Amino acid sequence: MILLPGLIDAHVHLRTPGQTHKEDLDTGTRAAIAGGFTRVLDMPNTTPPIVDRDTLEHKLAQIQSSAHCDVGQFLGGTASNATTAVALADRTVGLKLYLGQTHGSLLLSDVRDAIAHMRAWPGVIAVHAEGWQIVAAIGLARLLDRPVHCCHVSRAFEIELIRRAKEAGTPVTCEVTPHHLYLTEQDAHRLGPLGDMRPTLGTAADRQALWDNLDVIDCIASDHAPHTLAEKQGPEPPPGVPGLETTLPLVLSAVHERRLSLERAIELLYKGPRRVYGLPAQPGAGVEVDLEASYVLGETPLHTKCGWTPFAGMRVRGRVRRVTLRGLDLLYDGRWHPKL
DSSP states (O other), X not given: OEEEEOEEEEEEOOOTTTOTTTOOHHHHHHHHHHTTEEEEEEOSOSSSOSOSHHHHHHHHHHHHHHOSSEEEEEEEOOTTOHHHHGGGGGGSSEEEEESSSOOGGGBOOSHHHHHHHHHHOOSOEEEEOOTHHHHHHXXXXXXXXXXXXXOSOOSHHHHHHHHHHHHTXXXXXXXXXXXXXXXOHHHHHHHGGGGOOSSOOOOHHHHHHHHHTGGGOOEEOOOBOOOOHHHHTSSSOOOOXXXXXXXXXXXXXXXXXXXSOHHHHHIIIIIHHHHHHTOOOOTTOEEEEEEEEEEETTSXXXXXXXXXXXXXXXXXXXXXXXXXXXXXXXXXXXXXXTTO
């Protein structure tokens, strides 16, 4: 049994407001706690998106009333809110810019809008950028000297570009997901819609490049993006997979296999997210984990509302036994605190 700090998942979609049939702040933060996370950072692409004072205040009130762990909220950048967003910076964890793979007001199809945000926003800017878009994100970080965090890096050439950018002193950081570390396009074919996410799964060479460049990566984040099984099995399945409850055991399995050290795992799941986003310490936060526990994912029910995982059937090491926040046991040997 070892004691870890309260871990941080820097990229989740808790689906509140507007999509709570998939997940909500209650079930999503229970899933976080069950996965060893005492803080999560929630993305703004909800319905409606979190892009102004009204939507942000409403979301923060919902977090205050319904979340069981700490939740940091991203603000979304649009083509029209670069000026007004700045006034909300101190109430958010960061700004999220979608340079592709989204729809509605959050899609920034004109690079001038991204430039306006980068010039105005006072803190770190997280970007959804794939392919050529990641080249643009790194270039803007370099030219404007603004801290840019590249979400869910998934391809060999992307991580190689980020390595070169860091070596050149560009203020760029990045994260990788467990599904891009473990799965490939062959798994996507096997899983069908349950293996469809954005970015899509890469080749075996892409996956190996992520492991080979693990020293360049700042965070491992789940990109927890739940959808119901009915949606995934429907005629137009949406992309995205859950991950809050599988991230830690997958990382600890890699520790067991000596693919990384326990110290590096803590760096990727705690110290890195704190450093990238300038997060304060959480008083009385800790996670007790049985490193020797071996079990198969999917054998027991998940706490996430969607109830499934693309990793079902995989044997992993490391089971969360106790989670504490502000000196209070939130979870202890499978039992929730009475107030949860």
